[in-house]
Amino acid sequence: MTEIDNTLRSSPISDKALGELASIVGPTNVLTGDDAAPALIDTRTKFRGQSFAVIRPANTHEVAAVVAWCAAKDICIVTQGGNTGLSGGGQFDDARPSIVVLLSRMNQIEEVDAEGWTMTVQAGVTIEAMQEAAAAANRKFAPDWGARGSATIGGGIATDAGGNNVVRYGNMRDQLLGLEAVLPDGQVWNGLRALRKDSSGYDMKHLFIGSEGTLGIITRAVVKLHPATPHEQSALAALRHLDDLMDVFALANDVAPDSITAFELMAETGIARVCEVFDITHPMDDRAEFYVLVKFANTQPVTDQLAQFLSTGAERGFITDAIVASSAEQEQRLWKIREEIPPMSLYPHQAKGLKMDTAVPIAKMGEYHDAVRAIADELVPDAVAYGFGHVGDGNLHMMVLPLHDEDVDDFLAVRDELIRRIDEATFALNGTLSAEHGLGRELTERVRPQKSDVEWTMMRTIKAAFDPDDRLNPGALLPPL
Ligand SMILES: Cc1cc2nc3c(=O)[nH]c(=O)nc-3n(C[C@H](O)[C@H](O)[C@H](O)COP(=O)(O)OP(=O)(O)OC[C@H]3O[C@@H](n4cnc5c(N)ncnc54)[C@H](O)[C@@H]3O)c2cc1C
Numbered sequence: 001m002t003e004i005d006n007t008l009r010s011s012p013i014s015d016k017a018l019g020e021l022a023s024i025v026g027p028t029n030v031l032t033g034d035d036a037a038p039a040l041i042d043t044r045t046k047f048r049g050q051s052f053a054v055i056r057p058a059n060t061h062e063v064a065a066v067v068a069w070c071a072a073k074d075i076c077i078v079t080q081g082g083n084t085g086l087s088g089g090g091q092f093d094d095a096r097p098s099i100v101v102l103l104s105r106m107n108q109i110e111e112v113d114a115e116g117w118t119m120t121v122q123a124g125v126t127i128e129a130m131q132e133a134a135a136a137a138n139r140k141f142a143p144d145w146g147a148r149g150s151a152t153i154g155g156g157i158a159t160d161a162g163g164n165n166v167v168r169y170g171n172m173r174d175q176l177l178g179l180e181a182v183l184p185d186g187q188v189w190n191g192l193r194a195l196r197k198d199s200s201g202y203d204m205k206h207l208f209i210g211s212e213g214t215l216g217i218i219t220r221a222v223v224k225l226h227p228a229t230p231h232e233q234s235a236l237a238a239l240r241h242l243d244d245l246m247d248v249f250a251l252a253n254d255v256a257p258d259s260i261t262a263f264e265l266m267a268e269t270g271i272a273r274v275c276e277v278f279d280i281t282h283p284m285d286d287r288a289e290f291y292v293l294v295k296f297a298n299t300q301p302v303t304d305q306l307a308q309f310l311s312t313g314a315e316r317g318f319i320t321d322a323i324v325a326s327s328a329e330q331e332q333r334l335w336k337i338r339e340e341i342p343p344m345s346l347y348p349h350q351a352k353g354l355k356m357d358t359a360v361p362i363a364k365m366g367e368y369h370d371a372v373r374a375i376a377d378e379l380v381p382d383a384v385a386y387g388f389g390h391v392g393d394g395n396l397h398m399m400v401l402p403l404h405d406e407d408v409d410d411f412l413a414v415r416d417e418l419i420r421r422i423d424e425a426t427f428a429l430n431g432t433l434s435a436e437h438g439l440g441r442e443l444t445e446r447v448r449p450q451k452s453d454v455e456w457t458m459m460r461t462i463k464a465a466f467d468p469d470d471r472l473n474p475g476a477l478l479p480p481l
Helices: 014-025 060-075 126-137 154-158 241-257 268-276 301-314 328-340 362-379 405-428 453-466
Strands: 054-055 076-080 098-102 109-113 118-122 178-184 187-190 217-224 231-239 260-267 290-298 318-322 386-391 396-403
Touching: 014 054, 014 060, 060 076, 060 217, 076 154, 076 217, 109 126, 118 126, 118 386, 126 154, 154 217, 187 290, 217 453, 231 241, 231 301, 231 328, 241 290, 241 301, 241 362, 260 268, 260 328, 268 290, 268 328, 268 386, 290 301, 290 328, 301 318, 362 386, 362 396, 362 405, 396 405
Parallel strands: 054 098, 076 098
Antiparallel strands: 109 118, 118 217, 178 187, 178 217, 231 290, 231 318, 260 290, 260 386, 386 396
């Protein structure tokens, strides 16, 4: 893992070279020094990059020219969209010279085709801007997660992002119809086909989905749109026990298979902390250890379906208490709690702790949760350990974090052992260490046992075919040799 080092290396790139880059993108779009600093640290303040300049191209042509320039000079490239990634994939720290290519200026929505149910965008468009553009055409762009205002479609594709609505619409891979990318030698591949069916050989766009900037720079995309769901309503339901989770999920699917859109688990530990830090009144009168936050959405009102789900869950004893959002303000409050439950704003030592992005078969969710709790209780009894996540997809984010200043050293002393035991528990349940955040630089070593040598060799062969000089985001995604 790349530990934070606050000293930036002095630039080996000459003023002449920076001038050449400026001649491609314009002088105001070559950032160095303090102007470049925000791109060199990740959102969790865990990884620091050591690139010499941040370059902001405006279009595919400029990206291609920058990439060709880097190829000629043997300079590495790390691509960034919103820099909201949670695995350190956007921060390059290596002895080789590198630049950040930041796509924030590539923020044009090129076409919303309501009749064709597609949208074509540049890669730096934010998820929120795409949602708004779709809504304005009475359509829905389905991906949604807390960082929607900053995270870009390029970053979402590069990490195969998930989020709240996967349970109904699938993840980013399921949304993508076509792609344009700049290859490591500067060639442009235009695969912007808006076809629902195309069996004409290898489907190259799938290689770029989840590739984390290691194969090329995604510059434009065509995505699917879905019918708008003007009626949306959420409820927070207290669970009798985590073991009832699967029954509650099955019930939601029985009652409202056409409406269930989000099915999120939240532990009381996290909710209580969000309420304390953000001065929010706790939504429930009686506390439980776990709650599910569900959202039903449809073209018709969903209130009756939601009521049936909650009353049947209560009759069967799975749900012990519930609150239904009956106004936009209540709806926002419930989702504010969900979106603030990641530890970044809650716990001062979160960067020293562990963030898991695990997926296990859904029926094993309780077993996984209990295994992590037991390991944490044994090794770091003073740490805070809580879970939340998109459990309708089998995706649980468990956090294990030192709570007090005086706990940090003890925590760090057993951190490697914690990781080893938790990862072992994940693999024993046939799970993955990365459900939706990507491997970045955080998980490259840890993920090695998850796949066979045959699979890693296939991945390395693909990487070498695209990027034989290993200049695109080196050190990310693949385990070190
Ligand atoms: C509060 C919060 C909540 C979050 N919730 C979720 C969630 O629910 N689900 C989820 O999946 N993620 C979530 N994330 C993580 C993050 O938002 C996603 O990983 C997102 O896809 C990153 O997009 P970005 O534009 O910020 O990418 P960046 O952080 O800039 O980059 C991420 C990776 O993608 C590569 N990359 C970026 N753009 C391109 C491009 N155009 N071409 C090639 N490679 C590129 C980078 O090199 C890097 O490896 C959350 C993050 C935060 C801060």
